[in-house]
Amino acid sequence: MVFQSSVGAEKRHGAGEIDGLAATEVALDRLGIAVTHLRCGFFFTNLLFEAESIAAGLLRTVLPSDHPMSWVAPRDIAEVAAMTLLNSEWSGRRVQAVHGPADLTWAQVAAILADETGSDLRVERISDEEMAAQYRAAGMPPAMAEAVLEMSTGLRDGFIPEQPRSVVTTTPTSLRSWIRDELLPVL
Helix, strand or coil: CEEEEECCHHHCCCCCCHHHHHHHHHHHHHCCCCEEEEEECEEHHHHHHHHHHHHCCEEEECCCCCCCEEEECHHHHHHHHHHHHHCCCCCCEEEEEECCCCEECHHHHHHHHHHHHCCCCEEEECCHHHHHHHHHHCCCCHHHHHHHHHHHHCCCCCCCCCCCCCCCCCCCCCHHHHHHHHHHHHC
């Protein structure tokens, strides 16, 4: 079995929605089956939720703009999952990080977006309360808004993923190519 989890699940608590993935990892481990937990970085596709803001030249985050983190294309995660399932050489419990091609800061993401869109784009760090209010304004119930917010805040202060970036954890799709293929058509 392959389970798509998240970077941060190794904390087991304090990372909002990621805590549910951590609990699922534990539950699957108790079954005694062969399982690989894919601990994935921040999805490029999360930027689709920011399309309107990006078009307006603004990228908002609760994270410091100079805080590097792993960013990954979901199609790369799917390829890692498929290759794992097709490989009959593994058994037991495994954890496989899926970090994408490079750790990027929000400032670097904004620069790549600006270059690809041909527009000025700035990063604005907003408070946790402002981000939660944005989530609620988008229709999230308060508890869900808080849990989604904690996915960022729980990994913000000094968190280091359990598996460091390596040849095995690095995947090929760049943010730049994903923007061209997936984001630009909706802007």
